């Protein structure tokens with residue numbers, strides 16, 4: 001359950017990340033491959049472009065938190081796509097950890113415990129929607 005207050009925290013903190021989205025994407029993938037180098041070969045495309053896609057998708061989710069119903073079908077499709085990429089359930093935890101770490105780097109002192117928990121809940125919601133759709137499609 002994501003509360004209205006958490007939605008505000010996530011949306012306000014995301015605004016501070018948007019101007020540095022390119023750097024955040026570089027930090028994110030650097031951290032991800034440090035946490036699990038085995039993930040690196042899964043990414044075949046240009047990493048800058050990949051970073052842009054990731055940031056765009058997170059941005060769309062953040063902008064639509066008040067009406068998540070509207071984006072659930074797109075998130076489910078993304079989950080099925082990730083099944084095709086060979087993504088395993090446990091890898092969602094590693095991606096979540098890299099994302100939270102990146103937000104911490106980008107936000108500095110503004111990354112309070114409340115902001116961290118709000119992001120963790122939002123990421124968890126997206127990840128479980130993706131995993132459920134992948135399981136149903138498998």
Ligand code: HEM
Nearest residue numbers: 039042043044045053054057058085087091092095126127
């Ligand atoms: C909430 C979680 C996630 C979001 C929002 C997300 C978002 C995206 C997006 C938007 C794309 C581009 C899809 C397209 O081209 O149409 C993508 C591709 C991809 N994602 Fe994710 N992703 C998530 C979790 C993960 C996880 C856990 C992994 C595991 C390592 C992963 C690995 C990949 C790979 C390998 C690709 C394809 C890269 C390529 O084409 O070379 N993603 N992701």
